[in-house]
Amino acid sequence: xxxxxxxPRHEVTEMGQEVTLRCKPISGHDYLFWYRQTMMRGLExxxxxxxxxxxxxxxxxxxxxxxxxxxxxxSTLKIQPSEPRDSAVYxxxxxxxxxxxxxxxxxxxxxxxxxxxxx
Amino acid sequence: GxxxxxxxxxxxxxxxxxxxxxxxxxxxxxYLYWYKQEPGAGLQLLxxxxxxxxxxxxxxxxxxxxxxxxxxxxxIADTQTGDSAIYFCADFYSSASKIIFGSGTRLSxxx
Numbered sequence: 001x002x003x004x005x006x007x008p009r010h011e012v013t014e015m016g017q018e019v020t021l022r023c024k025p026i027s028g029h030d031y032l033f034w035y036r037q038t039m040m041r042g043l044e045x046x047x048x049x050x051x052x053x054x055x056x057x058x059x060x061x062x063x064x065x066x067x068x069x070x071x072x073x074x075s076t077l078k079i080q081p082s083e084p085r086d087s088a089v090y091x092x093x094x095x096x097x098x099x100x101x102x103x104x105x106x107x108x109x110x111x112x113x114x115x116x117x118x119x
Numbered sequence: 120g121x122x123x124x125x126x127x128x129x130x131x132x133x134x135x136x137x138x139x140x141x142x143x144x145x146x147x148x149x150y151l152y153w154y155k156q157e158p159g160a161g162l163q164l165l166x167x168x169x170x171x172x173x174x175x176x177x178x179x180x181x182x183x184x185x186x187x188x189x190x191x192x193x194x195i196a197d198t199q200t201g202d203s204a205i206y207f208c209a210d211f212y213s214s215a216s217k218i219i220f221g222s223g224t225r226l227s228x229x230x
Binding site (some may be wrong): 004031033034042043045048050055056091093097100103104105106107108109110111113118 | 150159160161163164167169211213216217218220
């Protein structure tokens with residue numbers, strides 16, 4: 001398997017523009033996560049999906065951020081309008097819910113990330 | 120909410136052991152993880168420990184879990200330059216099926 005695929009790898013845009021980040025999870029995985037990483041705030045969970053349904057979006061910073069998962073093999077994270085403080089590395093991760101020693105076990109596989117710079 | 124905390128930086132001399140510490144608050148943890156992030160890459164699972172274990176060893180890595188104190192540590196023996204990375208402690212919050220990550224500890228190696 002190719003692993004989690006994210007595109008683009010780098011995005012430079014101007015303040016006010018719309019930005020769309022894309023993610024293809026590992027085939028067969030039923031969970032998909034979007035994270036944001038900055039030096040100041042570390043790794044933040046933005047939103048996650050189970051079987052294409054958003055479960056928890058409490059980490060989405062504000063209404064400018066939206067995420068969709070139209071099918072099991074594709075998800076987008078959109079920022080509209082973008083602001084300089086949105087500059088960060090955005091990671092997508094996927095996992096398969098499974099059981100190990102009788103307990104739920106969850107290993108997340110991360111994509112390489114999209115480095116977003118908003119000027 | 121549940122929280123995972125770890126120190127931000129650690130510097131060790133090449134060949135010495137590195138010990139990265141972590142504390143967590145979830146009283147119903149089943150699995151705890153250590154992830155590694157190399158420069159310019161995503162996080163990758165390094166090792167995990169089940170909550171009924173005190174210790175797990177895997178080659179140069181030793182994970183210690185003190186469930187009473189909710190303390191987890193990762194020891195890397197004979198630290199090499201290739202071990203330079205950010206190490207994330209993480210707790211599987213099973214009731215929400217999500218992993219809570221710490222802020223990451225940046226490990227740097229001195230010659």
